[in-house]
Amino acid sequence: MTAVDDQRTEVLRPVGRVPRGPLALLWLLVPIPVLLAAAEAIRSPKMNFNDYWAILARVTENDGTLRPSGLLTLYNGHPLTLVGPVFWLDAEYFDAANQVLGLFSVVLVLVLFATLVTMLPARLAGGGRAAVAVGLSALLFSSSALEFFGMGMSGVHWLLGIVPAVLALRFAQRGNTAVAVLLGVVGCFGHGVAFPIWASLALIAWLRRDELWRFALPVAFGVLTLALWLLPSRQPGYPSSTLVGVDTVLGTALAMLGQVWAARSTDVAFAAGALTVAVFAFLLVRAAPGKGAPPARSTVDDAGWFALAFHVVLVAAMVGASRARLGTAEGLGPRYAMVALLGACALLVLLVLRGPRLARLHVVPLALTAAVLTFAVGSAQATAVRENYPRQPMLAVAMRVDARGVIDSVNWSTKVLPVLRSMKAYPFSDDFTLGCGRYELGSVVDMSRVEELPGPSGVSRTAGAVETGPVVGDSRIAGWAVLDGEAADCVLVVDGNSTVVGGGAVDVPRADVASNTRGTGRGGWNAVARPGVEDGVVLVGSEDQLYRVGLVIKAG
Incomplete structure (x- = not known):
């Protein structure tokens, strides 16, 4: 390491000196958001939600056996290869219970949390590291993410793409490109949210100034992923009810990025999303190695966090391009919350590691403020999710009495009814x-x-x-x-x-x-x-x- 590298690493060392007692208290705060999320999953309705039934009908024969050909299809543009068997197992062994999928989502987010903690560089130690861990826990298990735990089918599908993708970033940050590419492939079979992983892995290789093959291999897989995604036939979508312009696409993307700070206000979400992108871009430009110069040690250590931020921005761009026809408020949808929260995680860590000196000198209050603020602001998202709960028992009865008109009125799939009867899954189970x-x-x-x-x-x-x-x-x-x-x-x-x-x-x-x-x-x-x-x-x-x-x- 050169003297310049030493100096830059020291300048970018966060300060987080905390006495032993308060330090232990900080670590004790980490599991609280996890327990709250698990409690929300347990108190959610047993009856599963809409997409679960449509996907289960695609991947299951009427006699209840798994249909392998259904795993190679797309649902709303997303693969069913991983989520299909998970939903089938839930119906086969766990009575098609929503709570089981919600608790599985909690486990997947725990894996996500552990992955992010292991991505923190060694120079972030002591109280600073503990405070950031508290912040990451509160963000990932935030009230904004309630859909992932209270409507487990949504959480499982998205997380089967998100978790492998973030694991891929962790391995690429440590120079293990082969494992990173393998995890990227797994993520792309899980959910479309993982598709930008190839660009993110290429960014890590560029920041680290790795060998050319470590950059070219993810790019090649990205081209292959796009080609494979275009292969399956698709039903034509409904035309937009309004004329869509570049402003609509941009607004939808920024609203998705900024939703965790916005309390369902599109104007606040636009501003928060734009500010988030600006901070990411500013910090990335400062960290980028000069032409022909080796990267600073801190840049190598932080490459995974820049890649995570880049990945989140690319997902937001995908959402903007594909969902703008529904209006910019679509970016506030709770299904996108985990991606936005990952962006908030990257923002918190990069500010602590590379932000203004004030942020690096006050890591503990910064992290705890972010934790409390996002939990409070997320209450509006959580309320919107909970409003779906009361109708579920009525829809369970509708399935049981074969009231197909009512089932169709909420856009649920009636094709799943013979599947559930043959599997004796809820609401056709004995405990109904x-x-x-x-x-x-x-x-x-x-x-x-x-x-x-x-x-x-x-x-x-x-x-x-x-x-x-x-x-x-x-x-x-x-x-x-x-x-x-x-x-x-x-x-x-x-x-x-x-x-x-x-x-x-x-x-x-x-x-x-x-x-x-x-x-x-x-x-x-x-x-x-x-x-x-x-x-x-x-x-x-x-x-x-x-x-x-x-x-x-x-x-x-």
Whole structure:
């Protein structure tokens, strides 16, 4: 190492002196975001979400066996080679449970976290290293990423591309190009988010001034990946509802990059995304070796982080080019959160390692502020994800009673129904229940023991209504009910013979009901009945008592 290298390395050494007690406390903070993410996965609905069913139908025969040919197809432009078997295994051995995929996403992000920590250079030590580890944990398991844990199918698919790609950067940073290329191939079979890995690996080779083959090999694989991606036939997409310009593409890309700082505000996301790109570019230009000059040791150590930042920017460009037709707000979609959070991780680490002296002198407050800020700002994204939860039990009933019109109305695949029946996966498993005690589909209710639930009158703490009448089969039935100010425990639909022919979800948020009844804000319910039902009756239950929702308001 030359004297210049020594000097540059010393200048770029972050300061993070922390006494032993606070240092131990910092390390104890690391697992807290992990536990919070695991808790979110556990409390999420058992019923899986839309893309899971479409993908499972593609990769599974009607008799429940895996269909190998389906693994070679694309879904929304993304490969199914890795995610297809994972979804099939979930249906075969874990009852098609969403929580299992959510917990698997937590494990994959743990691998991602461990990979990023091992990419930190040795010069970042002590309290600085611990604080950055806390920041990385809080970012990767941020509330912004709730879709990855609460809607496990989304997290697993994206992470099967992201995790191998980041592992590839880690090995390339250490000069192991062969393993990096192998992991890049794995990532490209996992999800399209890994496709830019080849450009990122080439950037590492350039920053490190590696041999030419270490640069050329990833470039060749990038060309091959593009060629293979173009081979499968695709259904034509829907035309854009608006005219798209370069500004739309740029805005969508920047919104995706800046979403973790924006609380779902596109204007803030644009600014944050543009600032992120500017910081990345500034630091990269400063670190780039001069023509014919060897790289500084710090540049070699940090090459993986520059490549991660570059990868995130390229993914944002892909999202902008492919999704701008949906409007710039599409960049705020929670499915892109993990990529944006990886960009925030790269931003944090590069500022700590190579940013202004103020950042390097105050590593601990900088990292902890980033951790707390992203968790708080991500609340808006998390709320948007949780709003999908209440409808899941109703859709489980729709599958069970073969209400295909309701299933189609939420763009779910009905092709998966024979697959689930043959595999006896949820909601066709033995543990399926309407949650109403002894009453299940096919049970007969003694209507003489059912009490009448009054309609709203003044400020009544016991009331309810059907708001989408008449109550018929294969349609979405919605309304509200409060029983002594509390939400109902369950909802049933019975036909003219008092036979249970449907059910659904309770505990649905309804702030308007709370203001009118001075009761719970979760007094809403959704239900569905089997096709062919006419003039059905909605019952709600509390403990062992059923109530008939007598007030039926016609839809519209």
